[in-house]
Each structure stands twice: as C-alpha cells, then as structure tokens.
Amino acid sequence: MTGQTGKNMEQDGDMGNGKVRGPVRETGRRKRPNFLLCAVIGLVTGLANGLFGSGGGTIAVPAMVHLLKAEEHRAHATAIAVILPLTVVSSVFYITKGYVDWGITIKATLGGLAGGYIGAKLLNRCPDKLLRRIFAAFMAAAGLKMIF
Amino acid sequence: MNNWNWIVLFLAGLASGIVSGMGMGGGAILIPVLVLVANPGQHIAQSVNLLYFIPTAVVALVIHIRNKSIDFRMAVPIIIFGLAGALAGSWIAASMDAGLLRKFFGGFLLAMSAYEMFRKGRNNGGK
Known part of the structure; x- marks a missing residue:
C-alpha cells in the first residue's frame, strides 16, 4: 500500500515537473501574474529608475516578457503605466533636493x-x-x- | 552661446526621443549627452531625464489605455512595490556624490549595452 502510494506520488511529481514551467502553477487562473515576481520586478525597476533617473523600461519590459510571460507589445504598454508613477515620485524627490x-x-x-x-x-x-x-x-x- | 545651447539640448532631446519612440531606452542617450556636452552635473542630468519622460509618457499612456493594451493585473502590484523602490533609489542617488553616481551610471550603461548585444543574438537565432 505505502509502496504504491509512494510510487503514485512520484509519478504525479514527474508529470508535474514535465508540465509546469517555472513558477507558473496550473490553477486555472493563468491570467493572474505571480505576486512575488511582480514585487521583485517592481522593486528593481523602481530602484534603478530612481537611482539612475532612467532605465526603468529597459528592466521592466524584458522582466515582464521573460518572467511573467507577457506579450512584447503588451509589456511595452504596461511598462509605461508602471514607470510613469515611479518617475513622478522620483522627480518630486529630485526637485525637493534641489536637483532641477x-x-x-x-x-x-x-x-x-x-x-x-x-x-x-x-x-x-x-x-x-x-x-x-x-x-x-x-x-x-x-x-x-x-x-x- | 545661448543659441548653441538651445540647439545642442534640442538635438539631444530629439535623438533620445527618436530612440525611445522606437522602443529603446531614451535616457541612455539623453543623460550621457547632457553630462558629456552640457555638464550640468549627474544629478541634474538624471532629473532632466525623469521630467522629460513625463509629458511623452502621459500621451502614450492615454493612447495605450484607449487601445486596452495595458495589463493592469500585472501593472498594479508592480507599481505598488515600484513606488517603494523609486523612493529608495532616489534617496540613494541624492545622498551620493555626483562623481560616484556618474561612475555607477556608466556601469549601468555598460550592462545595458551588453544586454542589448546578447538579446540581439538571441533574436537572430529565434527569427
């Protein structure tokens, strides 16, 4: 019994590994992007954009395409929606520090x-x-x- | 001198606008050109690029929203964490010496250049 269960579980595991790509789980809600990945992408994009005053798009677009499996055109459009508020916040910070x-x-x-x-x-x-x-x-x- | 200044800054903006209109990072052109030609200091050059991005991005955003090209389920969590990152990044930049920030920026450019070349190779293989 236990041996069979073990074997079954192993098979399930193998099938899972074969089917599932990376962190995306087959839950039937494939549209919702992985929250942890979004958090990391957001932090890195914001950090670079604030630190260098640029480069947000260069990071966000490939990250969304490769990590979140977004379509290239959609990733470009979404990146602008992401970077605009980040840029406004960073701009206000730079201005208040007199860098303008x-x-x-x-x-x-x-x-x-x-x-x-x-x-x-x-x-x-x-x-x-x-x-x-x-x-x-x-x-x-x-x-x-x-x-x- | 003032006219020359106008022309150089306008051309720098123009070149960077063309590049970003084609989907590449415009800041990678505008910031180094400003720093190496007009030399207002690394922080000001970065501030120019941040402010420069806003009007163009607003126009692009309106068009993208109308065309429903934006994935908000992806954008919202990225923005929330991105705001924290943006504050941290700006704070680090502001507390950094201009010369050091400039060197860091140079390193960032080299990394982006390497990525662009690497990515090009992959695309050639794929297409």
Missing part, C-alpha cells in the same frame, strides 16, 4: 516630443537591427567615458 534645471529640461523636452513622433513613425519602416547595434555601441562608449 528647468531651462535644460524644457529645451530637451521640446526636442524629445518632436523626436518621439519621428521615432514612432520610423518604427514601422526602419529595420531596427542596425540602429540597435549603433545604440548598443553608443551605450558602451558613453558608459566607458563616464567611468574613466
């Missing part, structure tokens, strides 16, 4: 609004392979220059 220059901010923002429009238009036309490679090279060069 409205002149630079307005000039860069005007350029950014125009650039965002152009970028969104280009997104559908331009094969971004080369652009991504240039972007990565730029980050590497700028990163090294800022460290040394």
